[in-house]
Amino acid sequence: MFTLPPLPFAEGALAPVISANTLGFHYGKHHKAYVDNLNNLVKGTEFESATLESIIKATAGKPDKAGMFNNAAQVWNHTFYWNCLKSGGGGKPSGKIADMIDSDLGGYDKFKADFAQTCITQFGSGWGWLVAEGGTLKLVKTPNAETPLTKGQTALLTIDVWEHAYYLDYQNRRPDHVNAVIDKLLNWDFAAQNLAKA
């Protein structure tokens, strides 16, 4: 059985950028529903005792397994996303990841503008990502539940741009939400840990 992992912070910790109300619905309803759906879908199948990562990789791109892929990938993406956020985060990183942003993405200011644009231009539901691929940093976006995990990329940071991530606080103003997350919440320590494993 898959379980909903605990949030790495209190539900009110990210306010006012992300309110406790948004966190309560996003984590307690949406993320939980993906976990519950996945448990129902794997019951009695070959995936019943498989790891989350192996289910995602085995079902990606298979139309007859779309339900299982979508729920498994959304469980993984959300657990990853919570770790990408912290109170007092955001702004310019330091260390190796900062050097790579300079060499691969044109410096922090350009990274910031391009990451925001990547998130804003994901049409409909999806995710904006900072990833490492082949020793290089890249900005990518994925629709719906799709995840860098199945694309040979190591996820470093993500921003959820499904409307459920921001609509209660920002309504249709996705750009305001994305820029506030980049400026105030991104957890660069988590990104550095992920880069070290890439």
Ligand code: FE2
């Ligand atoms: Fe979400």
